[in-house]
Amino acid sequence: MRLDTLPRVDGERALHLLRDYGVYVGVTLIVLFNIAFTPHFLSLENFRTQAVQVAPVLIVALGMALVIATGGIDLSVGSVMALSAAVISLYLGYGPIVAVLIAIVVGALAGTINGVLVAFFGIQAIIATLAMMIGGRGLALVLLPQLDGIRSPGLRALGSGSFLGVPYLVWIAALLVVLVAFLVRRTVFGRRLVAVGGNRRAAELSGLPVRRVLLGVYALCGALAAVAGVLVTARLQAADPNSVGVLIELSAITAVVVGGTPLTGGRVRIAGTVAGAVLMQLLVATLIKHDLPPSWTQMAQTAVIIAAVYLARDRGRT
Amino acid sequence: MITTSKEAPTASIPWRDLAQRHGALLVLLLVVAVAGMTLDGFLTLGNLNRVLVSASFLAIIALGMTFVIITGGIDLSVGTVFALGGVLAAWASQYGSLALLALPLVVCGLIGLLNGVLIARAGLAPFIVTLATMLGAWGLMLSVSDEGNTTYLVPEGLVLAPLVHGRLFDVLGYSFLLVVAVYVVGGLVLRRTTAGQHVYAVGGDERTAALMGVPVARTKMAVYTLSGLCAGAAGALNAVWLGSGVTIFGIGIELQAISAVVIGGTLLTGGYGFVAGTLAGVLLLGVIQNIINAVGTLTSAFQEVVSGLFLIAVVLVQSRLSGGGRGGP
Secondary structure, eight states, rough: OOHHHHHHHHHHHHHHHHHHHHEEEEEHHHHHHHHSSSTTTHHHHHHHHHHHHHHHHHHHHHHHHHHTTTTTOOOTTHHHHHHHHHHHHHHGGOOOHHHHHHHHHHHHHHHHHHHHHTSSSSSOOOHHHHHHHHHHHHHHHHHHHHHHHHHHHHHHHHHHOOOTTHHHHHHHHHHHHHHHHHHHSSSHHHHHHHHHHHHHHHHHHOOOOOOHHHHHHHHHHHHHHHHHHHHHHHHHEEEEEETTTTTTHHHHHHHHHTTTTOOOOOHHHHHHHHHHHHHHHHHHHHHHHHTTHHHHHHHHHHHHHHHHHHHHHHHHHH | OOOOOOOOTTSHHHHHHHHHHHHHHHHHHHHHHHHHHHSSSTTTTHHHHHHHHHHHHHHHHHHHHHHHHOOOOOTHHHHHHHHHHHHHHHHHGGGGGHHHHHHHHHHHHHHHHHHHHHIIISOOOHHHHHHHHHHHHHHHHHHHHHTTTOBBBBOHHHHSHHHHHOOOOTTTHHHHHHHHHHHHHHHHHHSSHHHHHHHHHHHHHHHHHHHTTTHHHHHHHHHHHHHHHHHHHHHHHHHHHHHHHHHHHTTTTTHHHHHHHTTTTTOTTSSSHHHHHHHHHHHHHHHHHHHHHOOOSSSSSHHHHHHHHOOOHHHHHHHHHHHHHOOOO
């Protein structure tokens, strides 16, 4: 019996290790590959470019990780980004700070609507956020029908300026990573959201305010998406509700899943999510640098997503 | 969570069943009546025919989606598979009508089968698998169309062209007649065949279905393959209709298809639904779009806001009618 089961268990352990730490191995491999084969990879300029490009996806992925930890999903993040871009352009007359704050509040509001539908009306997360995805992008386009250039110097500085040689965008993303990691590890709210994802019924029976936790998580995800929308708008120096955040939900979900957070909830890995976002960014950048067409990048991403979900799947069975 | 029970409306509460079954049709008739009274030129044969024909491509996609959703799954890949089907059809049209139909059907059917295998055999969540293949199909479409820079044209004088463009007695477009035909077949398969009963059984309770001897994995693979085939066929017909394989079409059409299915009374939780409702849902969306275009002062973005609100309203009403929806993903 023991002889029979031993290798199986080892295989299982290897699989778990691969799931939990595979993303770091992936990042290491792709970095080594680039050092060896990509010219100018190890330049400061390149690191800055990669970091600036990954920042919005990473911020969206943080919110997504929290939602996925509760066993839900948020497909509306891209539309919330568009909404925030539209709102900024509309309220820029009151100064950049007010406009940014209103944009974030609107994002949180959109997330709250998702949360109410999921937590209080028992609607499946996919459908509630799908409706927000359709309606949110539509509303953004009603508010701001076409691309609008941003001339506010403050917002432009946010998009292109840097502090100690590191762009503001990267500082903000790093700060948010630390905050979310703290939230998950050290606060009651963080513990509760993981508990809700682990076993909603048990969480309810042990007296956790399940609905309030869900509401908070979706609102937070909306607010983070709005922040990403602000940053993208600042970097583009234009509010473009038509194309901002299109398909970003897929990149964010991929980053979370590749980072070892199971889609079934009950577990969240913030460091893994960061590594997942970096891995996907480097994968795309590497393929582009080596002159492979964009169509290849999409097919490669498809393969990575399916592989990551496949590795993570056995957790869902237990 | 309001309640945890997941019961399809039962015959003991007839009005509920009626609302669930024919709600979309009733709203459709109401909207058409109101629009007919208030808008000039709405109730003309030309306009109604335009609504029906432009709804036909979505209708074909939504038929496959209905099967998938009844099994309790979802297929997000149909939008880009639809675009891929169109581009492949346009490329293959140089070899004649048969190739135009065969190539997209084979490729899109295979993508559907891949979805089905990953979902049924590997046990992955349907939405993430189909989200991934949505990206993959797009990539494939880009690589076929030279990164979206080449638009293949469908040559004039194909055998198929008059069938898509033509009208019966100069009134009703053939493409809508085709839609009616496939819906009749789809409805018969779902209601009157063992395979159709398997689809309901899998959606009702997968475990029970497996214990009863229903081939769960095979049924799932079949519905996702069907969904891919439907999306590919719709893409091919759309290419003939437009005369070219347009690369940007179809992004987001999966959302419309899902909305139409849900509006049509099919439960997202699976195990309950019907194709006639889906057709009513598709037509309802088409009529709303037509009205928004006719009013003119409203942009097409407004349509998306209405669609989003409408979807939520329908899901809320449904979860009341069927005694509470289920939470979770």
